[in-house]
Amino acid sequence: MPELPEVETVRDGVERHVVGRTVTDVEVLRAYSVRRHVAGPADLVGRLRGRRLAAAVRRGKFLWLPLAAADGVPDEAVLVHLGMSGQLLVRSAATVGTDPPHVHLRVRLLLDDGGALDFVDQRTFGHLSVQDLVPTPDGVPGGRGSALAAVPEPVAHIARDLLDPALDRAELVAAIRARRTGIKRALLDQTLVSGVGNIYADEALWRARVHFARQTGALRRIDVQRVLDAAADVMTEALAQGGTSFDALYVNVNGASGYFDRSLAVYGQEGRPCPRCGTPVRRVEFMNRSAAFCPRCQPAPRLPRA
Numbered sequence: 001m002p003e004l005p006e007v008e009t010v011r012d013g014v015e016r017h018v019v020g021r022t023v024t025d026v027e028v029l030r031a032y033s034v035r036r037h038v039a040g041p042a043d044l045v046g047r048l049r050g051r052r053l054a055a056a057v058r059r060g061k062f063l064w065l066p067l068a069a070a071d072g073v074p075d076e077a078v079l080v081h082l083g084m085s086g087q088l089l090v091r092s093a094a095t096v097g098t099d100p101p102h103v104h105l106r107v108r109l110l111l112d113d114g115g116a117l118d119f120v121d122q123r124t125f126g127h128l129s130v131q132d133l134v135p136t137p138d139g140v141p142g143g144r145g146s147a148l149a150a151v152p153e154p155v156a157h158i159a160r161d162l163l164d165p166a167l168d169r170a171e172l173v174a175a176i177r178a179r180r181t182g183i184k185r186a187l188l189d190q191t192l193v194s195g196v197g198n199i200y201a202d203e204a205l206w207r208a209r210v211h212f213a214r215q216t217g218a219l220r221r222i223d224v225q226r227v228l229d230a231a232a233d234v235m236t237e238a239l240a241q242g243g244t245s246f247d248a249l250y251v252n253v254n255g256a257s258g259y260f261d262r263s264l265a266v267y268g269q270e271g272r273p274c275p276r277c278g279t280p281v282r283r284v285e286f287m288n289r290s291a292a293f294c295p296r297c298q299p300a301p302r303l304p305r306a
Contacts, residue, residue: 060194
């Protein structure tokens, strides 16, 4: 599933190529892809037709496009969640008129320059909807792409991410240490800190030399800070390389894949030597997915005595 760097790569592309355009029409080719728009596909089309896309904003793994309002202050937005295979692809006027649509095209927003913004989703776990904007719980502007202190209503419970300049890092450290859980579970909890998924959690913990099962309450503040710094660093590096792609399911708005997968130390590297010490990387089942780690660099926590 796309994580923060992948979604930010898409957001940046949408901002550069689509923001400022007006939606002239909408084609919903698969109703399931707009299932979160409770009023149905026809209402979604009506609410988007004639609206200008005012910005491209992201929090964690969620992306939204605020819609310009008459008073200049957007009060609703197109909310996009990419799911496991969702893509936003920018089409020029020339390609819209000549190229056949993508086989997995689900929703197309036709734009006033003759081009289009396509929502493509092979596995259909993603979704697109129009949602009301509500004030952020802390009322503080932040997030990539906008200074607006508002988020779509379904995103209001999602925490700020590690690249958000408004994130209170000391408060986050305290919140993590107060949880009675493993450190990787805490990193994946989007109500604590958003944008971190399985890939970057494993990579961050390897960089910080912390085992995924270490209990948050047993970690010192400096240890938690080291993990968060590592997560921010690895996501920043991945962002510079366009994200992590393992197949054609993740691409940017121009259809190009990221290549941070070439820099991964432990995720997807089971059996290969740890880049730091040479010990074979291990992978174990974890939360219906997996955890990859170096057993030497990231020693397992000691079990309490009986």
